[in-house]
Amino acid sequence: MSADWRLLGGLCLLLVGVAVNGELYTALAEMEELLETESVLITNLEGYIRVQEDKLSLLKNKMDEYQREHADAASDITAYVSNPINAYLLTKRLTTDWRQVENLMEHDVGTDFLQNLTQYRNVLKFPSDEDLNGAAVALLRLQDTYQLDTSSVARGKLNGIQYSTEMSSDDCFELGRQSYVNNDYHHTVLWMNEAMSRMLEEPLNQTQTFTRADVLEYLAFSTYKEGNVESALVMTNELLQLLPNHERANGNKRFYEKEIAHQKEMKKMKGDDGTDEMPVSDLPVARSDTGELGVKERKSYEMLCRGELKPSPTYMRSLRCRYVTNNVPFLRLGPLKLEEAHKDPYIVIYHDAMYDSEMDLIKRMARPRFRRATVQNSVTGALETANYRISKSAWLKTEEDSVIAKVVQRTADMTGLDMESAEELQVVNYGIGGHYAPHFDFARREEKRAFEGLNLGNRIATVLFYMSDVEQGGATVFTTLRTALWPKRGTAAFWMNLHRDGEGDKRTQHAACPVLTGTKWVSNKWIHERGQEFRRPCALNEDSGDFAI
Incomplete structure (x- = not known):
């Protein structure tokens, strides 16, 4: 994990500034334009790779030529340099020829393509950090509302239907990190665990931007914020096995041990047998954003969204269709x-x-x-x-x-x-x-x-x-x-x-x-209301909600 993203010592939270000029994620009609941006970038990258491959191919041909000549000379050095033609060619190779090779090695053939990227940012739509965070929050909202299993979402399945390719461990790690940035420790734990699981399954040669220690660091701290100090200590100890000199982990380990000892002492003072569940932390715990909805109202809302709440069959039979x-x-x-x-x-x-x-x-x-x-x-x-x-x-x-x-x-x-x-x-x-x-x-x-x-x-x-x-x-x-x-x-x-x-x-x-x-x-x-006085006359009492048809 880079220094910018490491958890701050003790109980500090990571604060990250986010750009506020994006909001492409708020309309799919605008998200569609990002595919056009990606298409241009892919074409530019193909051009960059092509000229780099041409450069390497030319250098490789030169290297093969020099190696053949050098092998012939090495078999009988005296005879080789005694030939005036060979002597001339050797001298030429180490002057004008090698100067051309050196110039080619120094020349950055991809400069134009790199300059294109700067120009594209002025004319094409690019998502901002806010768009990334908004897209992550949206995916987590869907996971909560429709009760989607974390592993299924990572496999590209939504409600049992395969919609996309699987997410890599790196994709899952970033989703967990975005949750952490939002103080959403519940989803941080879910997606960091998924990242860990997928990391162990992926080929060793697959590029990963994080390590097992990175995941453990996020998991330990988020698990603590969820109220489970003992699990946080176990993960911290595992982290210290990988990185014994990890300063923050050592500090957190001492804190967790002290906290656990304090909780046990409090239970003894209360005559507790120690079998009760560990009390949650008194620090704020951010799950999903519920706005102003109460727990009961939120539950009804989400059940309706999933189609689990419906009017009774008797009531449905009373409804009519007509011209x-x-x-x-x-x-x-x-x-x-x-x-x-x-x-x-x-x-x-x-x-x-x-x-x-x-x-x-x-x-x-x-x-x-x-x-x-x-x-x-x-x-x-x-x-x-x-x-x-x-x-x-x-x-x-x-x-x-x-x-x-x-x-x-x-x-x-x-x-x-x-x-x-x-x-x-x-x-x-x-x-x-x-x-x-x-x-x-x-x-x-x-x-x-x-x-x-x-x-x-x-x-x-x-x-x-x-x-x-x-x-x-x-x-x-x-x-x-x-x-x-x-x-x-x-x-x-x-x-x-x-x-x-x-x-x-x-x-x-x-x-x-x-x-x-x-x-x-x-x-x-x-x-x-204005102008409806004769279309829908007022009354002193509440009506039944009917209207003129």
Whole structure:
């Protein structure tokens, strides 16, 4: 392990600065461009190797020629140099010929290719350290949400399906190191153990950027941070067998021994028989980022994402699919296809709500405008990025294109609401493990500065268009309703966020589950209260969540 990455002595944590200008990992549409970067780099590397091989081939030919001549001369030196031609050629070889060889040896034929790399960084997209860290965190989020076995992920299997080549021990080590940088000791232990296992299985000639001692150092310290001092001591002793003069390991060994002795003494003082589990450390332990979710809510959310929580069969039988016109005259010729997803609050899915040509155009328009998706700070009202919303978004105005205008009009037909107070169409592409933790689309009473400046009232309704299929994951789940909507290209989900008395319907709390495999494109149309007075009249009492159809 290099000095930069060694664990600091005693109980100090490693602090690493990360670049903040990347964020390619927050949208798969931008990650696709990295393959173009890699293609250019591969071509450049091929050129570099080719000219280096040509140089070595020329030098080898010269060496073979000189060796043949030298062998002939060595068999009878006097006779060889007595020949005036041989004497001339020997002299020539050691002057002009050798000068050419020496010049060729000194000449760096790869300079142009190295200069290309500098130029490429100015014109091509390159991931930053932040992108690497974000990609690592995303993979670990998927591992937790979908309960993926560490060894299976390392083999390239996700939910039993082989998607990619296996990860090397070096890949696993870096994932463990990224976890450590984030103070995520739980995943550090998982992936350092996997790195160790794979290192022992790999051929001896395979390049590795770490040693067994490096892994033990991370494992011992992370295991201690997880609360298991005895295991940390065992690993530290193993490390010291490899590197007896390791200063930090010797210091940690003394600390662990003292800590274990102290714990045993405390147990004796309490009359303990010593059979209880070792108490966890009182130092902070970082597992996965749970945001503001409680343990129970997090469990329900992840079970919904895995498809393990569903409404009862009896409730499912009450849901219907039907054609509707929503009192729009021309829809009598081509009614909308409505599927009920939940009765109260009323959540529906419209099929064929957006056409392929429309989705393709909207994606093309959105790509150049993508920015990291933000959330609104409930205190300041400012828009800011958050690690619980991993995606990039763009906003498209209705008047920009007739296609967008048609989609907006279709939204009005589906909802029966006025679009004058609706926000622009928001287009979203989710990144690696892209997700959006449980949230409300409406502003709660304490969020005084929400939608400040719009003067359109609260968000009365949401229409969510799915513009891609997703191979695995990516469901929209309503955490209190045991309901999940699975992405299907061309469909649109619709629900009311507010009761008729204007209060927010907290049952509409929802989340975007992490995308396990595939890419997820959606677009949102958020509709506000203003102008809906006659479309959806107010009432003094809460309603049942229905809307006009």
